[in-house]
Amino acid sequence: MSDQGLLPGTVAKAWSDWYDVETPAGRLRCQPRGRLRLTWQAKERGAKLTEGERGLAGILVGDEVQVRVRPDGEGAIEAILPRRSALTRPLVANVDRVLVVAAWSEPPWNGELVDRLLVLAAAHGCEGWLILNKTDQPGDPEPRLRVYETAGHRVWRVSAVRGDGIAELGAALGEGVSVLAGASGVGKSRVLAALVPERAATIRTGEVSPRLLRGRHTTRHAELLRLPAGGFVADTPGFSRVDLTHLSAADLGAMFPEIAEAAPGCRFRRCLHRGEPGCAVEGAVDAERLRHYRLFLTEVEAWEAKRY
Ligand SMILES: Nc1nc2c(ncn2[C@@H]2O[C@H](COP(=O)(O)OP(=O)(O)OP(=O)(O)O)[C@@H](O)[C@H]2O)c(=O)[nH]1
Ligand SMILES: [Mg+2]
Ligand SMILES: [Zn+2]
Known part of the structure; x- marks a missing residue:
């Protein structure tokens, strides 16, 4: 590929002054071209924006972009393609599906949170899939799961620890952008580590860090991981409260x-x-x-x- 060519890419991670962009030529460290950066600054000067709005005015993880590769191997983001959608929590653009993760016995099933997250997914135009993790633990979630299947949601039964159902789920996620959501401790990070084994060492599991549950950290740290079979998945910290503020x-x-x-x-x-x-x-x-x-x-x- 000549260094003049434009490459299509997906923004996988936002750092304080650059972006990691996944392209057909691999993961590139990129900066927005001058004029894109100016638009951002003008918007910032013009009004007091919340972090969500500031993010929406700039470049988001999940954005599809065009990148010009420079001779030094880094990239310049030349254009952002029109966004299909944007979730605000986590702040990720173009999300195709929300993977609502739950466990049956530990932590106990929380149907209200599951339904809130499925509603939130639908309100953003995303598919809502239910992932029942920890099938290695005792309990009979089947009657509950069938309610969701009959309603029309896709339901997956997996054990991140034993590996049951992970390959099938990974294959089904082969296209598009997915975001994991659900209560703390249900195993979201462990499921992600099972889906992307080569990144398992960098994924934090089994620890609850209350500081990460609130405030800006939740949105800053969204990162898309590329799955072996294609498609991207982002983890989120668990949350127990979800407000349905902008629905009618x-x-x-x-x-x-x-x-x-x-x-x-x-x-x-x-x-x-x-x-x-x-x-x-x-x-x-x-x-x-x-x-x-x-x-x-x-x-x-x-x-x-x-x-x-
Ligand atoms: N038995 C069993 N335990 C699991 C399974 N998946 C995850 N766990 C355990 O559940 C605990 C929580 O897992 P995490 O992946 O950190 O959960 P999380 O949903 O990411 O939690 P937060 O990051 O706090 O939102 C850890 O001790 C995991 O080892 C599973 O399939 N079976
Ligand atoms: Mg986690
Ligand atoms: Zn009616």
Whole structure:
């Protein structure tokens, strides 16, 4: 490849003053070309931006870029391709799927958090897959898992420790960008280490560091790892709280595939499935999922009331 050529790439990691970009020619250390950097600075001067907004105005991990390779082997980012989507927590662009990881017994199943994360994925236009890890531990999650499969989510059963199901999951992730999410201790980092064995030594597992759960560290440290079979995966620190701040009550039902499927049968077109007469969702949908939907609905309405 001549040093004049433009290479397509994906931003894998943001350092304080350069980016690691994965390209067909390998991982390159890159800096944005002058004008891209100026746009960023102008936006920073113009307004007080939150870190999320500052990130959205600049270059994000996950961004697809065009890179010009310089004679010294480093790269200049010449262009950012239009973003399909951006998650804000972690701050990653163009995420295709969120891998919601859970365990059955240790830590105990938390269906509310699982459903929150699946809703958040859907709200960002991402697929939501459920990864039940630690199948080597006792318990019978099958009835619960089937609720998600019947609803239309892809469900995987794996043991990061024993390796069960990891190769199949890795193959299914062969395209696009995936982000691991879920409670602390469910084994997200261990699953990632099993998927990308050559990076296992650099992935921190088995430790809870409360400082990393909050504030800027969570977003700064997002990194995409390339899987052996293709595709990228990013780890995130576990979280227990997820606010559904920017959804509308009218849209929430669409984030639960089985509610969306039953809703056309409701008597009222704007039925919110909260006990209205002739509601087709009541009775057709798993009781715990419906309870979570109604809980999220009251939260979303409270956020809406604050906005207007
Ligand atoms: N038995 C068993 N233990 C596992 C498995 N996967 C992970 N663990 C253990 O669960 C603990 C937590 O694993 P981590 O990978 O650090 O969990 P995490 O989800 O990344 O946690 P945070 O980074 O705090 O969010 C560690 O002690 C792991 O060894 C598994 O498949 N089976
Ligand atoms: Mg972890
Ligand atoms: Zn209804």
